Amino acid sequence: MSERRAALIVIDMQNGFINDRSRGVIPKVVELVEHWEATGRPVVFTRYHNYLGSPFERLIHWSSVRHPPETEIVPELAEHVSRARAVIDKKIYSYFSSDGAALTDQEAWTDLLFCGVATESCVLKSAVDAFERDLTPWFVTDASASHGGQPAHEAGLLVARRFIGAGQLISTDDVRVKF
Secondary structure, three states, X not given: OOOOOEEEEXXXXXXXXXXXXXXXXXXHHHHHHHHHHHHOOOXXXXXXXXXXXXXXXXXXXXXXXXXXXXXXXXXXXXXXXXXXXXXXXEOOOOOOOHHHHXXXXXXXXXXXXXXXXXXHHHHHHHHXXXXXXXXXXXEEEEEEEOOOOHHHXXXXXXXXXXXXXXXXXXXXXXXXXXX
């Protein structure tokens, strides 16, 4: 692979996924986005939208995050969303909806840094999908959280280590050094 082309993908930092167990990650995500913007590299935000009859409703019995204000990005990131390279609306766990995949291909990104909510679902699935597309995923652990709590966050990190490699799990401090 020639030159590394990296983008920061901020996963589902939406009001509907923020609660007492995940709220603490907001300042870390803001810090990471501000650092990344200062490097001049692209930031992409995703927004999940649930829908009537979705697999999330049918199989998991979860019907949240259908309408504003649940679907909106948290206010702390609003100014960054307006400057983002893109905002990808999706109805699946992964960043790699048809729009996310097309943007990644169009921009010829080689490395994708993932952060956001939820560690064990949308962030994990996006990182694994990047791995399977022969991209280099980076999972920013301290800028990710789970609305399911710390045990769910830790479970997501455990699975990520097995799926994409322990060396791909990094902190925001590591981002400053590596990128």
